[in-house]
Amino acid sequence: MQKIIPNIWFNKNAEEAGQFYASAFPNATSSVGARYPETDLLDFQKDFAGQALVVNLEIEDYRLTFINAGPEFTPNPSISFMLNFDPVRFEGDADRARASLDQLWAALAEGGNVLMPLQEYPFSAHYGWVQDRYGVSWQLMLTDPAGEPRPFVIPSILFGSQAQNRAREAIEFYTSLFEDSRIGTLADYPAPTGPAQAGAVMFADFQLAGQWFAAMDNGAGEGFGFDCGVSLEVDCADQAEIDRFWEAMSAVPEAEQCGWLADKFGVSWQIVPANMDELMQRPDAFKHMMQMKKLVIADF
Structure with a gap:
């Protein structure tokens, strides 16, 4: 089972985006996972009554969750x-x-922004990086079949802005927290490149809970910083696991809300019960959740 699920924030068009990706990707499906309640919404949420709250996109056997919210x-x-x-x-x-x-x-x-043109690079015979019409960024790579295989979808974390040159520290921190974790490839910048120092991470991949992730320090100088636009949801077996991740990871008190936190690098995480869908069926569960910072299963 996929323990860590990337969540992507959409501005009132998560269902539309899900349908688009399901048509664009081979072997992909989209479905509404939960809807906003009809009543007891906060003032800024009332326009969403009855609409999709989350949309699940399955690309082969990999799950992404879309959050249908505002701007x-x-x-x-x-x-x-x-x-x-x-x-x-x-x-x-x-x-x-x-x-x-x-x-x-x-x-x-189509309708997006090309960040790196689709062409040959030293690391791939055919590669391109594009930010699509919804703002989601994808790196498409024709891979060399030699060596250890990797899955089709791998989240890639770019450490820049206030987290510049901290990719190695982050990889070590994350792999210390999750079971079934290890570092795969690790390549350093041999010389200073843009804001990346010599010895910073040019590319690395690693496993958390058996899932592959990639990371690199920004060598191009764009000022991309982490925020809630993309967060990483961790599905926890029980309250003790929620408490352990929350204590270890939360570093920005003002970011704590409804199970969300920001770690010391600025990456947003959601630390949630694995049976969240079941808990949300309880009376007034949405209202109770909105009053929490760390999620407490007994308070739903």
């Missing part, structure tokens, strides 16, 4: 999603893998 936050390239087009997944046919990549790139780039 308070928007995703940015500080957390993007690497898409590995490994020829092994196409019966060893690199041409089919490349054609599939090109087809998805065309869909994501």
Whole structure:
């Protein structure tokens, strides 16, 4: 089961976005996971009564959750999603893998913003980075089938702005917190590159709870900082696990709300019970949740 689920914030169009991605990605489905209640909403939420609250996107066996809310936050390239087009997944046919990549790139780039053109780079024969029409960032890569395989979707964390040159520290911190964690590839900048110091992380990937993530220090100088536009939801088995993650990770008291926290690097996390859907069916559960910082299962 996927323990860590990336959540993406949308401005009143999460259902539309889910339908778009389900049509653009092969083997993808979209569904409404929960709706806003009809009553007992706060004033700023009343326009959402009965509308989708969360939308679940399944890309193959990988889940993303879309939060249907207002304009308070928007995703940015500080957390993007690497898409590995490994020829092994196409019966060893690199041409089919490349054609599939090109087809998805065309869909994501339409109405979006190209951050790195789709072309050959030293690290990939065919790669591009695009921010799509909804502000979500994707890195599409034709991967070398040699070496240890990686999954199709990998969240990638770019450490810049106030977290510049802290990728190594963050990787060590995160892998110390989660079971079934390890570091895979780790490559350093050999010389200063933009704001990245020599010895900073040029690229790394690592596992948390058996899931792959990537990280790098920003070497280009764009001022992307972390916020709630993309957060990482951790599904916890019980209150003790919620308490443990909350105590270890929360570093910004003013960011604590409804199970959300910001860690010492600025990355947003949601520390929630694994049976959140069940808890939200209780009477007045939404109202109770809105009054909490750390989620307390007994108070739903």
